[in-house]
Amino acid sequence: xxxxxxxxxxxxxxxxxxxxxxxxxxxxxxxxxxxxxxxxxxxxxxxxxxxxxxxxxxxxxxxxxxxxxxxxxxxxxxxxxxxxxxxxxxxxxxxxxxxxxxxxxxxxxxxxxxxxxxxxxxxxxxxxxxxxxxxxxxxxxxxxxxxxxxxxxxxxxxxxxxxxxxxxxxxxxxxxxxxxxxxxxxxxxxxxxxxxxxxxxxxxxxxxxxxxxxxxxxxx
Ligand code: HEM
Numbered sequence: 001x002x003x004x005x006x007x008x009x010x011x012x013x014x015x016x017x018x019x020x021x022x023x024x025x026x027x028x029x030x031x032x033x034x035x036x037x038x039x040x041x042x043x044x045x046x047x048x049x050x051x052x053x054x055x056x057x058x059x060x061x062x063x064x065x066x067x068x069x070x071x072x073x074x075x076x077x078x079x080x081x082x083x084x085x086x087x088x089x090x091x092x093x094x095x096x097x098x099x100x101x102x103x104x105x106x107x108x109x110x111x112x113x114x115x116x117x118x119x120x121x122x123x124x125x126x127x128x129x130x131x132x133x134x135x136x137x138x139x140x141x142x143x144x145x146x147x148x149x150x151x152x153x154x155x156x157x158x159x160x161x162x163x164x165x166x167x168x169x170x171x172x173x174x175x176x177x178x179x180x181x182x183x184x185x186x187x188x189x190x191x192x193x194x195x196x197x198x199x200x201x202x203x204x205x206x207x208x209x210x211x212x213x214x215x216x217x218x219x220x
Pocket of ligand 1: 029033051061064068113120124125128148165168209210212213
């Protein structure tokens with residue numbers, strides 16, 4: 001691990017691996033949350049299983065937490081190093097002439113997603129920790145859907161979530177294909193396919209999250 005993070009190429013590689021892990025997480029997260037649009041039963045069953053399964057709680061969740069923190073810390077380190085290495089970056093990188101807004105502003109879209117995650121962890125993750133381990137409430141496997149539904153009663157929260165999902169989409173629009181490039185998956189035949197999948201991924205995943213938030217808001 002130390003070897004992987006001690007050179008710029010190693011850091012980009014490690015960053016890409018953490019990104020790929022998070023790309024898979026987002027598909028799983030969206031799938032489970034989408035159950036809440038279909039009705040309380042399936043969502044309550046899935047949430048209860050995940051909330052009390054030791055493999056998910058004590059192995060998958062800490063791995064996910066590590067991947068999220070690693071991705072953000074590494075992103076900052078790479079950004080600072082890039083800035084320091086290229087004091088005349090505007091001469092080299094002439095804005096829209098040779099790169100997209102999304103690729104030049106990954107740090108901005110990343111920071112909005114980070115701010116969203118702060119609120120999101122408070123809304124859901126911290127609530128769970130508090131319910132189970134601090135207040136030590138009795139198991140109630142019918143509570144999850146109602147708790148989620150209640151969070152989306154506040155229009156300010158819904159708007160902030162939607163803005164964050166749009167920025168997440170912009171982050172993914174560049175990040176998806178960039179993560180494949182960083183691990184060396186470059187090929188004249190496959191790169192256009194990866195880019196096309198990345199484009200659809202970056203539209204459909206945030207759109208799915210937006211639908212969930214809006215659904216719960218309008219069905220209050
Ligand atoms: C409408 C959209 C979303 C809903 C309804 C939602 C719902 C939830 C819920 C219910 C939990 C608690 C899981 C638990 O600990 O029991 C959770 C956790 C989490 N969410 Fe979301 N989420 C949404 C969007 C997102 C997005 C876009 C991201 C990433 C950018 C994200 C990242 C996370 C993470 C990292 C956790 C903590 C891990 C975990 O507890 O499993 N969520 N979310």
